Amino acid sequence: MESFMKEFEHLKIHLEDLKKVTNSFGSKVIGVGGFGKVYEGEISHSKGRSLVAIKRLSREFGQGDPEFLKEIMMLSRYSHENLITLLGYCDEDGEKILVYEHAFNGSLDRHLSSNVLTWPQRLKICLDAAKGLEYLHDHRGTQQRILHRDIKSANILLDDNWNAKLSDMGLSKVGPANQQHTVLVTNLVGTPGYCDPQYMETYMLSKESDIYSFGVVLFEVLCGKLCFRYTNNRLEILVPLWKQSYKDKNLDQIIFKDLRPSMDPTSLETFSEIAFKCLHYSREQRPTTSLLVHKLEIALKCQERHDMKLTNVVGKYSKGEEAFFNIGKTVICYSASSFFQKIME
Structure with missing residues (x-):
């Protein structure tokens, strides 16, 4: 020693x-x-x-x-x-x-239900954390592969600029990176609600187990709440409800209410689709960390373009101009007063 x-x-x-x-x-x-x-x-x-x-x-x-x-x-x-x-x-x-x-803004779980974090900030935090996980999983095979085993919002720390950093590596396991699928038979550890169902059933840990846990975090960010709650002193896991809402195309019922008005539809669609795929029961159907990073980058870029367009339109109205919007084959013109009334609805 x-x-x-x-x-x-x-x-x-x-x-x-x-x-x-x-x-x-x-x-x-x-x-x-x-x-x-x-x-x-x-x-x-x-x-x-x-x-x-x-x-x-x-x-x-x-x-x-x-x-x-x-x-x-x-x-x-x-x-x-x-x-x-x-x-x-x-x-x-x-x-x-x-x-x-020192992570001055603490852990992500403390901010899930706060309207301080905008949708673009949440996307950036998820992207940062995904990049950290991609490094640990090392899809390029240049180092040993690290399986975190306890991915959750409480283990994603935020610095003073809201940059996200994975923490708590004490439960991690090391495996070879030169294999497509690293599977380790190990004792069951982790946090209820975040654990891969296959890992819980078979005690066979894989990098896809981390992906499942990360998918739970993505839904927490989207819904503005933790993946579990206590009802009548019993632990209730919300993940099945979230998955069903996605399948039924009823995301509006679970999205954190303060986020929905500012969301770009394509950004939301890209984000929710990859989050849902992370939660697939079949490990083979879950995305790799590199694909996860790629999709989150797309979701963030779509939102940034959306916000830039909105900023340009608001800029026109601040000068008293009229702006035109193409909706299908219909052209709609808003005056300054009616536009601001519309976006505040």
Whole structure:
């Protein structure tokens, strides 16, 4: 073990320094997860000095030494702009602590039901996260393939510019990247609602298991809510309802109400189609990460073009001009007052 940890010697941070910036772990709590409490503090680390997130292992939450070591190994060996950066760790006096770059806007799950995040911002967050997953799955076969095993909105962190970064690699598994299908037989881990049904039934993990979980996140972003809720003290998974709404062409019933008025129809169609395909029961029918990234890029570009056209039209009206819209073979002209009344409906 000591020889193994020598590789990460440069990441070590002394416990006393961490106690100083967290008041001996008595304050500055910014979150709680499957690993334990997360604190905020400014400290010197492997890349300089900055405000960081300090995650302290608490045995009561179920994770332990294996996840601690896995997190250090994965995030120190694999680096990407859409993966959270590990800045240091502490392994002293029985304490297991991980130090990360600070994601100032927290995790995605906290913002699902907020009207602060526009549809274009949500698309960009999904695209960022998909790029991080594409890097882990490594479809080009240049490195070992990483299966995350716990993709969920709570594990997608957002920086001060709302850029998304995948986090929590402690449950991940490594497989060969030079195979079309990487399948590992392993114990069942993950979060209810996000887990691949085939993985739950067979204990056979594949990269497509991550794709399924990502599809659940896409629907959460679209619907503005988590994929589960408690009804009469019972856990209810919303994914089947969401899938049925898509099949029945009733997306309007589940889309987050604050998003619908500004959505470009093509953007919505592209996004919802790839999200639904991620949730296919058959692993072979689920998209690859490269296709997922491609479709999300299309959805974002369609929305950006839509918004630009709308901005140009509004610009004309601000000058008191009239603008014409072609709807089929019918040409409609709106005056400034009627146009603004129309878009506010």
